[in-house]
Amino acid sequence: MVKSASYMAKYRIRIKAQQKGIQKPYQAGSSSDTKKDLKNMFEAAGFDTVNVSDDFPTPVAGAFALQLQNLEHKFGGVAMYKEYGDQNSVRQAALTTDDSGNAYGYYARQHPTGVTKNGKGTIEAQINLNPKLLADIKWHQKQLKVEQSLGFKVATNDNILSATRYTVTHEYGHLLQESIYKKAVAGGYSKSYNQFTGKMKREINAIAKRDYGATGKEPSSYGGTNSREFFAEAFTSMNLGKPNAHGMATRDWLKKNGYI
Amino acid sequence: MEYVGIPYFMTNKDWYESLDEDVYIPEFDDYVGIVLTDKAPEEAIESYREFYSCMNES
Numbered sequence: 001m002v003k004s005a006s007y008m009a010k011y012r013i014r015i016k017a018q019q020k021g022i023q024k025p026y027q028a029g030s031s032s033d034t035k036k037d038l039k040n041m042f043e044a045a046g047f048d049t050v051n052v053s054d055d056f057p058t059p060v061a062g063a064f065a066l067q068l069q070n071l072e073h074k075f076g077g078v079a080m081y082k083e084y085g086d087q088n089s090v091r092q093a094a095l096t097t098d099d100s101g102n103a104y105g106y107y108a109r110q111h112p113t114g115v116t117k118n119g120k121g122t123i124e125a126q127i128n129l130n131p132k133l134l135a136d137i138k139w140h141q142k143q144l145k146v147e148q149s150l151g152f153k154v155a156t157n158d159n160i161l162s163a164t165r166y167t168v169t170h171e172y173g174h175l176l177q178e179s180i181y182k183k184a185v186a187g188g189y190s191k192s193y194n195q196f197t198g199k200m201k202r203e204i205n206a207i208a209k210r211d212y213g214a215t216g217k218e219p220s221s222y223g224g225t226n227s228r229e230f231f232a233e234a235f236t237s238m239n240l241g242k243p244n245a246h247g248m249a250t251r252d253w254l255k256k257n258g259y260i
Numbered sequence: 261m262e263y264v265g266i267p268y269f270m271t272n273k274d275w276y277e278s279l280d281e282d283v284y285i286p287e288f289d290d291y292v293g294i295v296l297t298d299k300a301p302e303e304a305i306e307s308y309r310e311f312y313s314c315m316n317e318s
Binding site: 011031033052100101102103104105106108133143147166167170171194197198217218221222224225226227229230 | 261262263264265266270276278280281282284290292293294311314315
């Protein structure tokens with residue numbers, strides 16, 4: 001790239017200032033440092049493996065990382081997974097950014113390695129964010145607004161930051177629900193994950209109806225597709241500025257059960 | 261998973277019903293919270309299959 005004369009003049013002044021020791025080297029904006037900073041930000045939220053696509057503008061990836069830090073500080077879902085998750089395995093958390101087709105993102109438990117020398121395999125609680133659908137925040141906000149206006153996704157306040165945080169909050173909701181289940185199992189709960197998520201759905205629905213006048217059975221029509229999506233959508237509603245009856249009921253359920 | 265767009269089978273409320281409790285569907289090896297009604301056309305049935313197959317993959 002050819003730099004303009006004025007750019008080069010400013011650059012020479014900066015270099016001279018650095019040589020005289022009156023200004024620190026200008027490194028924060030370099031791509032390798034930015035990537036390192038972003039990695040550190042995700043690691044601060046508890047993620048051991050971090051792979052952030054270059055397709056994400058730094059402010060967008062930074063917004064994801066800050067939201068994960070914020071959620072982890074409030075709910076401790078990643079830490080809970082590491083403590084109570086799959087007991088016969090080494091437990092880690094991963095943040096990845098692969099193209100996941102027609103999904104903004106997903107949550108999964110992955111087995112990145114085989115069995116290790118001590119006989120334990122590693123299982124990662126993984127949140128994946130799709131750069132093809134999330135990197136352009138204006139496009140994403142517009143698309144999300146259509147889905148929200150039709151009741152398919154929960155409403156948020158009109159802040160563009162809330163739209164940017166939607167997917168990462170939804171996927172963290174999945175991670176948190178599974179961590180809560182793992183903790184319950186460690187405490188003696190013996191039924192299946194589906195029975196547990198169904199129980200949570202019934203209890204949150206009861207609070208939403210009784211205390212907040214909910215008329216529908218789910219926080220959004222997407223939240224009706226199964227009891228896991230029910231919780232992820234209600235959790236998103238709770239956290240993005242405009243909680244509906246199910247969002248408020250989810251907050252109450254988490255409080256009542258000692259997760260807030 | 262957070263799905264992008266609205267699946268075709270959910271574009272008409274006469275075509276599907278939301279359940280109080282998830283039911284297990286062997287075809288998807290997963291529990292689902294929505295079933296189709298008799299009014300759902302072939303395209304909606306196809307969309308339903310695609311949607312839940314995709315949900316189970318992630």
